[in-house]
Amino acid sequence: MHSGIPISYFNDQYFGAYAPMLDARAAEEARFVISTFLKQGDIVLDAACGYGRHTAEFAQAGFRVIGVDASEVMTRLAKERTKDLHPQPEIFTEPLATFTASQPVDVCLLAFSVLGYGTQDEDHSLLEGLARNIRPGGVLLLEGKNPEVLQRITKDAPQTTGFETHWLEGDIWHMNQTIEYKSTELSMRLYTADSLTKLLEQSGFTVGDIYNGFSDKPFHTQTDGRYLVVATRK
Numbered sequence: 001m002h003s004g005i006p007i008s009y010f011n012d013q014y015f016g017a018y019a020p021m022l023d024a025r026a027a028e029e030a031r032f033v034i035s036t037f038l039k040q041g042d043i044v045l046d047a048a049c050g051y052g053r054h055t056a057e058f059a060q061a062g063f064r065v066i067g068v069d070a071s072e073v074m075t076r077l078a079k080e081r082t083k084d085l086h087p088q089p090e091i092f093t094e095p096l097a098t099f100t101a102s103q104p105v106d107v108c109l110l111a112f113s114v115l116g117y118g119t120q121d122e123d124h125s126l127l128e129g130l131a132r133n134i135r136p137g138g139v140l141l142l143e144g145k146n147p148e149v150l151q152r153i154t155k156d157a158p159q160t161t162g163f164e165t166h167w168l169e170g171d172i173w174h175m176n177q178t179i180e181y182k183s184t185e186l187s188m189r190l191y192t193a194d195s196l197t198k199l200l201e202q203s204g205f206t207v208g209d210i211y212n213g214f215s216d217k218p219f220h221t222q223t224d225g226r227y228l229v230v231a232t233r234k
Contacts, residue, residue: 029214030057042106048114052078065089097129104135111143116189131204134233147190205231
């Protein structure tokens with residue numbers, strides 16, 4: 001068990017820390033999802049939607065989108081970002097483990113390392129909650145960091161990139177961030193592709209392809225920093 005990252009972090013520092021980077025790649029990521037996994041008429045669940053970067057892209061492409069996030073600050077930003085779009089996305093503030101959509105969705109996106117902020121049992125509950133919202137045969141797309149690459153990079157000493165110093169201890173990724181002279185220590189559990197596959201299988205899914213992030217290239221565990229796991233609802 002570990003302390004994880006408090007919701008107050010997402011209400012405060014997260015947006016300033018990551019929004020420029022995430023915005024720069026949101027359109028390309030959404031295009032990959034649309035071209036590879038979506039068909040006309042599909043309903044998309046943007047789980048842990050944050051401030052709506054993917055929600056907006058899917059809605060602009062004509063899909064019905066449901067966005068949900070535990071942070072009221074983030075969902076307020078998402079509603080503002082998508083208020084003039086048609087079809088109008090539905091945005092909800094609720095933990096993923098307890099959220100229930102008005103109807104089953106066809107594709108659910110869980111992007112940018114959402115798992116690992118609590119216990120493994122909590123991650124299991126989160127994935128079971130998502131499974132309840134996806135129709136049988138529907139797809140969960142789960143993106144995350146590959147700890148096997150991070151372990152090799154940080155085995156000799158912590159690494160500093162921009163505003164963040166990070167290192168890996170076992171399966172726990174530690175971060176020390178300094179943003180606008182404010183330092184915050186954070187931690188989260190990282191899953192290898194194999195361990196995530198086992199967790200998904202226990203949570204109502206069957207794992208299929210695993211990509212090198214949002215690309216059509218296959219994932220290689222020794223070289224690729226991020227993965228995108230494709231899991232079908234049983």
